[in-house]
Amino acid sequence: MAQVDTAGSGQGGAGRRDTGAGTWRARIGPAIRAASRPGPWKRGPVLTALALLLGLLMLLHARIPNRIGNLGSLVETFLPWFGLFIPVLLIAALWRRSASAVAALLLPVIVWLNLFGGLLGDRSHPGGGLTVAEHNVGAGNPDPAGTARDLAASGADVLALVELTEEARGTYETELAKAYPYHTVQGTVGLWSKLPLSDTQPVDTKMDAGPLGDTKPLDIKMAYNRALRTTVATHQGPLAVYVAHLGSARVNPRAGFWTAHRDRNAQALGEAIAAEQNERVVLLGDLNGTIDDRAFASITSQLRSAQDAAGNGFGFTWPAKFPVVRIDQILVRGVKAGSSWVLPATGSDHLPTAARIAL
Structure with missing residues (x-):
């Protein structure tokens, strides 16, 4: 019995020693792992x-x-x-x-x-008696008459339309005639106004010029003209208004972000604005790019965005169903923008944009 008790005591002691070692390992193990784990300044x-x-x-x-x-x-x-x-x-x-x-x-x-x-905030402020608006009405617009009525209801004094087709031009002229007694169309761009227009002329943005220069006859160039300049006779004096639709930008797997025509148009338009004698200038148009793009430096160095100065939010205009960029612009010089906003969607894939300016 004594031997049995002694053996039992020995086994019991060994069991207690094993238990102590396991407890020690259980305590020290996580501590070692925690010590070896990188601190918050070394993580990520x-x-x-x-x-x-x-x-x-x-x-x-x-x-x-x-x-x-x-x-x-x-x-x-x-x-x-x-x-x-x-x-x-x-x-x-x-x-x-x-x-x-x-x-x-x-x-x-x-x-x-x-x-x-x-x-991010609302930058509009009181002031401004002339409302201008711009809209790429869309060549594939299924309802040009409805679009024209919506734009007339906006109350704009001066309305610029781009991407006008020969088929839809008559519809816009008919629907807008009552609200806008003065208008001009040059190629695929047009301007409707409640105030008299004068000195209207197309602006050569080298739309059809190739790498070696102009390659198309004059009659074809005029048919595809995409920019104009006119003078609006306001109560505070003449206002030079430019309407432009610059070349498209495309994302191409081979060429990347292809903007050759657009960039050439932007440079030519910038040169035309630089030669403008009137100190008060408004540019309305679809530039097919944002003013953050360096390609528009010749324009943005002379004109300021009405949306940036007096808008509310980013003013994205394209595509109409889920706008992600603002490529439809109202830019000004020598006048002050009081407010700028995006108008409700029409049948176009672009949203119209408008601004109230003070002369």
């Missing part, structure tokens, strides 16, 4: 790098070269939307508990707010 290095790259991309967007597929212009076209990556990265940083990634996100936040923070 990839997220930290992405946050910094996002901030630098928006900060240095003007330095992105256009040599390869017009990449710089493509980035600038959708520049406001890069802000959507900020909350995505923030959620990922919080999930990883990465203090460094959260801190790095301060850069894109500050840059985005500096670029676009001023567009």
Whole structure:
């Protein structure tokens, strides 16, 4: 019995020693793993790098070269939307508990707010007695008569229409005749006005010029003219009004962001505006690009966006069903925009835009 008791005591002691060792390992193991785990400032290095790259991309967007597929212009076209990556990265940083990634996100936040923070609120203010509007009515618009009636109901004093077709031109002229006694159509662009017009002429934006210069006869050029200049006789004096529809931009797998015609048109239009003698100028048109795009530097260096100065929000106009960019523009010089807004959708794939200006 004594031996049995001794053996039992020995086994019991061994059991107690094993239990103590297991408890020690159970306690020290998590501590070792916790000590070896990176701290919050060392977690998420990839997220930290992405946050910094996002901030630098928006900060240095003007330095992105256009040599390869017009990449710089493509980035600038959708520049406001890069802000959507900020909350995505923030959620990922919080999930990883990465203090460094959260801190790095301060850069894109500050840059985005500096670029676009001023567009978030309502910038309109009292003043302005002349209302101007612009609309790409759409060549495939199934209801030009309804579109014309909607635009007339907007109350605009001066109304610019682009992408007019020969088939729909008569409809617009008929439907708008009562509200607008004065109008001119040059090629595929037109201007309707409640005030007298004078000195109307087409503007050569080199729409049909190839790499070696102009290649089309004059009659064909006039048929496809996409810009005009006229003078509106306001009660405060003459106002030079330009209406333009610049060439299209296309995303091509081979060429990238293809904007050759549009960029050439923009340069020619900028030269025409630079030669304008009237100090008061309004440009109404579908530029097929945003004013953040460097391609419009010859225009934006002379004119200011009414939407940026006195709008409410970003003023996106295309595509009409889910607008993501503002390519329909109202730009001014020598006049002050009191307010700017986007009008309700019509049968076009663009939204109309309007502004109230003070002369």
